[in-house]
Amino acid sequence: MIRRLLKLLLLLGLAGYFAxxxxxxxxxxxxxxxxxxxxxxxxxxxxxxxxxxxxxxxxGERLVAxxxxxxxxxxxxxxxxxNAGNLGRPGRVERFRGLTEDGTGLFAISYRGYGGSSGTxxxxxxxxxxxxxxxxxxxxxxxxxxxxxxxxxxxxVVLKLAAExxxxxxxxxxxxxxxxxxxxGLYPYLPxxxxxxxxxxxxxxxxxxxxxxxxxxxERDQVIPFAQGRQLYALANAPKRFLGxxxxxxxxxxxxGSIGEIRRFLADAVxxxxxxxxxxxxxEGAGARP
Numbered sequence: 001m002i003r004r005l006l007k008l009l010l011l012l013g014l015a016g017y018f019a020x021x022x023x024x025x026x027x028x029x030x031x032x033x034x035x036x037x038x039x040x041x042x043x044x045x046x047x048x049x050x051x052x053x054x055x056x057x058x059x060g061e062r063l064v065a066x067x068x069x070x071x072x073x074x075x076x077x078x079x080x081x082x083n084a085g086n087l088g089r090p091g092r093v094e095r096f097r098g099l100t101e102d103g104t105g106l107f108a109i110s111y112r113g114y115g116g117s118s119g120t121x122x123x124x125x126x127x128x129x130x131x132x133x134x135x136x137x138x139x140x141x142x143x144x145x146x147x148x149x150x151x152x153x154x155x156x157v158v159l160k161l162a163a164e165x166x167x168x169x170x171x172x173x174x175x176x177x178x179x180x181x182x183x184x185g186l187y188p189y190l191p192x193x194x195x196x197x198x199x200x201x202x203x204x205x206x207x208x209x210x211x212x213x214x215x216x217x218x219e220r221d222q223v224i225p226f227a228q229g230r231q232l233y234a235l236a237n238a239p240k241r242f243l244g245x246x247x248x249x250x251x252x253x254x255x256x257g258s259i260g261e262i263r264r265f266l267a268d269a270v271x272x273x274x275x276x277x278x279x280x281x282x283x284e285g286a287g288a289r290p
Contacts, residue, residue: 028195028196028197028198029120029121029122029197029198032083032179032198033083033111033113033114033121034083034084034085035083035084035085035086035111035113035114035115035121036084036085036086036089036114036115037086037113037114037115037116038086038115038116039064039086039115039116040086040087040088040089040110040115040116041088042066042087042088044088045066045087045088045093045096045097046093046097047066047068047093047096047097047100047106048068048100048101049068049069050066050067050068050106051066051067052064052065052066052067053065053067053136055109055132055133055136056132057112057119057128057129057131057132058128058131058132059125059128061112061117061118061119061125061128061129062117062118063109063110063111063112063117063118063129063132063133064087064109064110064115064116064117065107065108065109065110065133065136066087066096066106066107066108066110067105067106067107067108067140068096068100068105068106069105069141070103070104070105070141070145071103071104071105073270074102074103074104074105074145075104075105075145075146075147075168075169075266075269075270076104076105076106076107076137076141076145076146076147077099077100077104077105077106077107077108077147077149077171078107078109078133078134078137078146078147078148078149078158078161078167079096079106079107079108079109079149079151079154080109080111080126080130080133080148080149080150080151080153080154080155080157080158080161081108081110081111081114081151081152081153081154082151082152082153082154082174082251083152083153085114085115086110086114086115086116087108087110087114087115088115091251091252092151094254095151095254095259096108098254098259099149099259099262102263104263104266105141105145107133107136107137107140107141107146109129109130109132109133111125111126111129112125112126112128112129117129122197122198123156123197123198123199123200126157127157127160127161129157130157130158130160130161131161131164131165134146134161134165143165143166144168145168146167146168147167147168147169147170147171147266147269148161148162148167148169148170148171148211149170149171149173150170150171150172150173150175151173151174152173152174152175152223152224152250152251153179153200155172155173155174155175155176155202156175156176156178156179156200156201156202157200158170158172159172159175159202159205159206159209160200160205162209162211163205163208163209166211167211168211168212168269168270169211169212169213169214169265169266169269170209170211170212170213170214171213171214171216171262171265172213172214172215172216172229172232173216173217173253173258174216174217174218174221174223174224174229174250174251174253175202175215175217175224175228175229175232176200176202176224176228176229176232177202177203177228177231177232178199178200178201178202178203178204179196179198179199179200180192180193180196180199180200180201181203181228182223182224182225182228183196185225202232203231203232203235206232206235206236206237207235207236207237209236209237210237212239212240212241212265212268212269212274213233213236213237213239213240213241214240214241214243214261214262214265215229215232215233215236215240215241215242215243216229216243216244216245216253216258216261216262217229217230217242217243217244217245217248218244218245218247218248218249218250218252218253218256219244219245219246219247219248219281219283220246220247220248220249221248221249221250222249222250223250224250226244229242229244230242230244233279238275238276238277239274239275239276239277240277240278241265241274241277241278241279242277242278242279242280243258243261243280243281243282244279244280244281244282245257245258245281245282245283246281246282246283246284247283247284248283256282256283257282261282
């Protein structure tokens with residue numbers, strides 16, 4: 001009787017396990033891309049001289065992009081946002097304003113399925129979007145002025161692009177080794193490597209990127225572990241710079257001075273004065289940190 005009961009419990013446990021795995025498999029893109037499909041209103045964003053443009057992809061999608069022209073001598077940030085919301089998400093708009101108030105240009109693409117853009121997101125689809133954004137921005141401003149900027153999910157997108165095309169520099173804010181590694185940390189008991197469709201293996205791509213690199217990560221990041229940013233940086237080619245923020249979380253680095261650090265990095269990249277590898281912590285207790 002006890003043996004029969006144990007066998008039943010084991011079968012029920014296995015059934016629940018595979019049912020959960022099946023649910024994750026079917027809903028994985030819904031969970032990975034919690035997007036807001038509503039078109040954000042650029043007129044309320046407070047971006048000087050900003051305009052909304054339409055960008056066509058090679059596979060037939062139409063994407064919304066926000067564009068802020070640069071002042072003379074300033075670069076243009078080719079911006080790839082995180083997985084939530086749309087271009088007008090609180091915090092994202094404030095970041096756009098901070099990044100462009102010194103005359104730096106912006107070309108921020110709204111991925112397929114996000115904020116007024118057609119289609120549905122996937123890893124390959126977002127790479128198509130990145131290629132289309134690069135082509136449109138290069139045609140308008142010249143490829144030599146373009147700096148790739150990835151925020152969270154967008155770090156994997158910009159690295160894939162940077163492995164294919166020339167960029168003046170690359171900025172990664174809250175990057176991951178792979179989205180597989182992030183998901184496996186959340187579900188360590190599931191064989192996600194076998195079922196996850198969009199794994200964004202930045203750890204396998206970053207060695208192909210030759211542009212000067214800046215990595216920024218909050219030590220208290222509650223979404224993407226700080227250690228993953230460190231590990232990805234270790235795999236990158238020089239010249240490279242790592243800035244850790246001791247009190248920074250996932251989306252609040254501008255509060256701790258990230259915008260000023262990005263400006264310094266861009267100035268160094270434009271002047272060609274970045275060399276070797278530079279890693280440091282910023283914030284309370286940083287002096288005692290490696």
